[in-house]
Amino acid sequence: MSNTERTYIMIKPDGVQRGLVGKIIARFEERGFKIVALKMAHPTEDHLRKHYADLANKPFFPGLVKYMASGPVIAIVFEGLDAVKTGRAMLGATNPLASPIGSIRGDFALAVGRNICHGSDSVESANKEIDLWFPEGITSWKSVYEGWLYE
Ligand code: UDP
Numbered sequence: 001m002s003n004t005e006r007t008y009i010m011i012k013p014d015g016v017q018r019g020l021v022g023k024i025i026a027r028f029e030e031r032g033f034k035i036v037a038l039k040m041a042h043p044t045e046d047h048l049r050k051h052y053a054d055l056a057n058k059p060f061f062p063g064l065v066k067y068m069a070s071g072p073v074i075a076i077v078f079e080g081l082d083a084v085k086t087g088r089a090m091l092g093a094t095n096p097l098a099s100p101i102g103s104i105r106g107d108f109a110l111a112v113g114r115n116i117c118h119g120s121d122s123v124e125s126a127n128k129e130i131d132l133w134f135p136e137g138i139t140s141w142k143s144v145y146e147g148w149l150y151e
């Protein structure tokens with residue numbers, strides 16, 4: 001766990017279509033996470049098959065890839081203390097109905113196949129996902145708030 005841990009957060013096509021981009025980014029910014037990469041992209045099915053390679057054998061995989069390729073996404077890297085685990089907690093559970101009120105999925109979504117936002121599940125997958133989505137690299141910068149966020 002470090003102040004410079006990074007996680008890959010992606011607002012899925014339904015989150016973009018439903019106009020939730022600003023609200024989702026605001027939650028991470030307000031919590032204290034720093035944006036170190038951000039772009040809109042309309043991923044190909046091939047790119048998404050790489051992103052979700054671990055799930056290739058699941059029955060929902062073809063539908064998942066179609067859903068994720070159905071429109072543009074917002075790809076973001078957030079940096080901050082315990083970013084991976086905290087990002088997952090902020091998302092809620094995979095199934096929005098099982099997600100606590102106050103979490104992103106618990107507040108804005110209902111169905112597992114339309115759960116509006118992705119978050120890396122480990123530091124190792126975060127690093128892989130950041131390389132996959134940002135081959136051009138990320139932007140390191142120092143926030144003036146750092147002395148007020150961290151001891
Ligand atoms: N998913 C689905 N049906 C399922 C399980 C997962 O459609 O039964 C979708 C859902 O959009 C989920 C994504 O596949 O976010 C990736 O699944 P994973 O288990 O990695 O969940 P996550 O890490 O996103 O919570």
Ligand code: MG
Nearest residue numbers: 118119120121
């Ligand atoms: Mg996952």
